[in-house]
Amino acid sequence: MKLSEKKNTTFTPHPETDGPIKAVLVDVTELKKRMTQYGEKEEFRLVFETEVEDEENDRRFCIWSRGYTPSLNEKAALRKDLKKMMGRDLTSAELGEFDLEAMIGHGVKLIIQHETKEDRTYANISFMAPDRDKTTLKPSGKYTRIRDRDIIAGEGESDDKAKDSNSWESVIVHVGKYKGKALGEVDETGVATLIDKWLPKAVADKKAEDKALIDALTDLSALINGDEY
Numbered sequence: 214m215k216l217s218e219k220k221n222t223t224f225t226p227h228p229e230t231d232g233p234i235k236a237v238l239v240d241v242t243e244l245k246k247r248m249t250q251y252g253e254k255e256e257f258r259l260v261f262e263t264e265v266e267d268e269e270n271d272r273r274f275c276i277w278s279r280g281y282t283p284s285l286n287e288k289a290a291l292r293k294d295l296k297k298m299m300g301r302d303l304t305s306a307e308l309g310e311f312d313l314e315a316m317i318g319h320g321v322k323l324i325i326q327h328e329t330k331e332d333r334t335y336a337n338i339s340f341m342a343p344d345r346d347k348t349t350l351k352p353s354g355k356y357t358r359i360r361d362r363d364i365i366a367g368e369g370e371s372d373d374k375a376k377d378s379n380s381w382e383s384v385i386v387h388v389g390k391y392k393g394k395a396l397g398e399v400d401e402t403g404v405a406t407l408i409d410k411w412l413p414k415a416v417a418d419k420k421a422e423d424k425a426l427i428d429a430l431t432d433l434s435a436l437i438n439g440d441e442y
Contacts, residue, residue: 226327226336227274228265233322233340235350236261238298239275240358241313245382245397247280253398256280259294261323261338262356272355276325276336285311300343320349333405381429387422396429408434 240260247256259278267274281291285308295311296302298321303311324340344350382397388411391399399407412430415423 225267225269226334227263227276227325229327229336230265230323230325233324233342234263234265235344235346236263236276236321236323237350237352238316238319238321239352239356241317242359244283247398247400254280254282256282260356261321262350262352263323263325264350273353275356276323276338278338294341297341298343300345318352320344320346330402331406333409381432384425384429386426388426396426396433404430404433 238259239262242257242260244255244257246253258280261276261278262273263276265274266272278294279290281294282289283291285292285295285303292303295316298316298319320343322340322342322344323338325336326339328335328337382395384396386392386394386396386399386407389407391403391407396404407426408430412427412434415427
């Protein structure tokens with residue numbers, strides 16, 4: 214998702230693939246609270262850099278996994294996807310303690326399919342398996358982990374200012390159906406609607422009361438662009 218100089222936004226999903234492509238795990242995001250239809254949950258995601266080139270931005274495309282709760286229960290989505298990534302189930306020792314950070318750099322093969330919701334196209338991982346080729350995909354180095362972006366943004370700043378630069382989650386939405394909610398509690402569809410439909414007009418109108426939400430959505434749009442939330 215990008216903000217153009219014309220103040221419009223375009224959503225650029227990972228291209229759909231005809232078959233498996235090479236990818237490499239480049240990030241395990243921090244836990245974030247998210248409001249779901251089942252109540253508030255803490256979730257994180259895995260980020261894969263793929264072999265597909267994003268020539269417009271001089272880098273490879275990245276694809277984000279579905280959200281995971283931090284559980285290795287046999288019915289948990291994380292357990293099922295780790296089994297797909299590794300080509301085996303976790304050992305008893307791994308079930309006792311499993312370090313997801315150690316998976317960074319793990320090569321996989323993915324199939325990416327598109328899904329359309331409310332006139333927007335999303336890219337989803339429909340197939341996941343270990344890359345058993347002799348040569349696996351290596352990280353390009355152009356993707357910056359989310360936790361490291363916070364550090365980079367805070368260089369040379371006071372602790373308070375650094376925190377402020379990453380505080381989009383706590384900004385209260387004051388418009389539309391999500392009025393009264395913190396931006397971090399708004400689901401992905403709601404965020405996309407705010408960025409695509411509300412933000413361009415708000416930027417053009419330049420109302421003082423909109424500034425905090427404009428800044429927060431602009432920051433979030435930048436994260437989504439490389440990248441997704």
